[in-house]
Amino acid sequence: MVKIFMAEGYCVKCKAKKEIANGVEETMKNGRKAIKGKCPTCGTVMFKILGKAGAGEAKVEAKPTTTTANSPATG
């Protein structure tokens, strides 16, 4: 039995908010969960990312730190 999720998404074809039909939970590569389904009106695939609530995306980039000075460890 597939779990059906009720979620609202934006259909780019209808250019309106629609209730995602047959929405199923999917885990993306980055580990985030999303709901994938179809528009009940036109059948266009809709995708809703279950990220943080609110507008705006925060990009976090980890920079590789290079250590030039190395102190010898005394044991």
Ligand SMILES: [Zn+2]
């Ligand atoms: Zn649509």
